[in-house]
Amino acid sequence: MEMITAFFEKWLMLLKFNTNMIHNIALALLYIRLLYLPLKSFNLVGKKKAGETAPSSTTKSLKRLIMALLLNLLLGSALLKFxxxxxxxxxxxxxxxxxYIMLAVIGGLILLSLLIYIPRQFYRIRKKEQSFGKVLWKFSWLLLMEFFLFSSLLWGVNELFVPNRIELDSPVVMYDxxxxPVSIVKIRKTTPNGxxxxxxxxxxxxxxSAVDLHSGEKVWSRSAAWQEYLVGETKEGLLVLNNKKKTLYFLNPRTGKKQMDEKDLLEKFPVLADNLSYMYTDYAITNPDEIYFYGLDGRYYMIDLAANEVTEDPGYSDKINPFTEAWDDEAGSNEKQMEEIETLYPELMGVGLVETQQADKQLVAYQKKRNDNxxxxxxxxxxxxxxxxxxxxDAPAENTDTSLSFHQDEKFVYAxxxxxQYKINKETGKAAYQYDYKRGKQVVD
Structure with missing residues (x-):
């Protein structure tokens, strides 16, 4: 019942004027159309009574009018939605x-229809078979029908027909x-095809994809490959490894475009030639100036981008495999907190701690049901x-595992x-925005 009520509330909102000029113009035209149809019908009935046209029953005319009004209302509402x-x-x-492929196909079909339609109509104008105004009217209707048809297709593909597993495929990288502040992350989408x-x-x-952390607006996005790994932020840009092509490069965090490749890196650091790994597990970035990596020669190195030098030290292995005493202390502390939470809240399942600064309060993530991811x-x-x-x-029901990552500032927690991607107020728990990586925009209720 709630779903039906919500549907009708959203539908009624479409039939109200708002601050959107395009919406208001379309809505005004719809109302004019709905007023015109009864006037046209009444005029036709009057002519039939006067004997100017073939007679028909008033009941049939009324039924046709009702059907025409309902059809126009439904189609007009759909157009307003699109x-x-x-x-x-x-x-x-x-x-x-x-x-990209789907939009290219749609654009190609629209272009093809125009290449067929426009020359034929100009030929008819030259032959004086129809006026320019009539051609313009038909052209407008063609564009409207194509917009309606392809908007329906895009809506169906995005909302109804294509189930996807959409999961994180890299750590979330924060960049100022x-x-x-901008969050940059690699996403994996899996679509069943039979x-x-x-x-x-x-x-x-x-x-x-890069998203403005405060506003939830997309900054940029780019297609990526299967064995392309986003490692982290450096002074030279975002370090990306491509294990399939056996290369690495750096992306401009402002645009997502490549600004430095492996050839450029080797010109600055010739000692790295034939010694670079392309597995993300062989790298660690502790700050933008320092890249630690496990070389193909079995030694550990640090690339100092500020000093333009490369150093080798077995101790760098702790940077890449950070199972240090400090890590053990942190794990022990978390274990004590987990034991306290499990004692106080035995009903919570799959509890995971989210860092907090308050001793008496704790942010956690947990499952409501065992079979819910x-x-x-x-x-x-x-x-x-x-x-x-x-x-x-929320996460797609098709996801096979749980992709979950968090980041905090003083007032908000980001998930x-x-x-x-969520921005959630720490005091109230309300979501300031919910960004959808599948559609590249915020979710609007």
Missing amino acids: LQPSSLANWLPTGWRFD LEEK TENGISTSDTSFLI RYTLALLDLTKRNIVWEQLL WTGRY
Whole structure:
């Protein structure tokens, strides 16, 4: 019942004027059309009574009018939906390879239809078979029908017909872009495409995307490859390894475009030639000036980008494999906190700690049900033994495992679940935004 009520509420909102000029123009035209149809019908009935046209029953005319009004209302509502900013965004590339292909096919079909239609209509104008105004009217209707048809297709593909597993494929990298914090992450999308010899098959695509952490707006996105690994932020840009092509390069964090490749790196550091690994587990970045890596010669190195030098030290292995005494102390502390939470909240399942500065309160993520891969973020009051607030962290039901990552500042906690990125107020638990990596935009209720 709630779903039906929510549907009708959203539908009624479409039929109201708002601050969107495109929406208001389309809505005004729809209302004019709905007023015109009864007037046209009444005029036709009057002519029939006067004997100017063939007579027909009033009941049939009324039925036709009602059907015409309902059809126009439904089609007009759908058109209003497709003209909303959230739907118009479906016409923009998101960075996913499938979206590029689909938009290219749609653009090609529209261009082909125009190449067929326009020359024929100009030929008719030259032959004086029809006026320029009539051709313009038909052209407008052609564009409107194509917009409606392809908007329906895009909406169906994005909302209904294509189940996806969407999961994190890299750590979340934080970058300060001119005092504007940006999160950069690689996402993996897996789409089932049938079975072959009794084995389920799927198509997998990858995306590296940067999102403004404060506003939740996309900064850039680019397609990525299967064995392309996002390692982290350096002075030269975002370090990316490509194990398939056996190369590495650096991306500009402002644009996502390549700004330095392996050849450029070797010109600065010739000693690295034939010794670079392309496995992300062989690298660690502790700050933008220092890249630690495990060389092909079995030794550990540090590339100092500030001093332009490379040093070798067996002790660098602790940077790449950070199982140090400090890590053991932190793990022991977390274990004590976990034991306390399990004692106070035995009903919570799959609990994971999220760092907090308050001794009496703890941010945790846990599962509501054992068979649900979605997690709930909650603030626990350990002194009162209650849950201050909860926020569901949604994820596609098709996900085979849980992609979950967190980042905090003083007022907000940021969460990544694979498909979605959340900004959540620490005091209230309310989501300031929910960014959808599949569609490349924020979720709008």
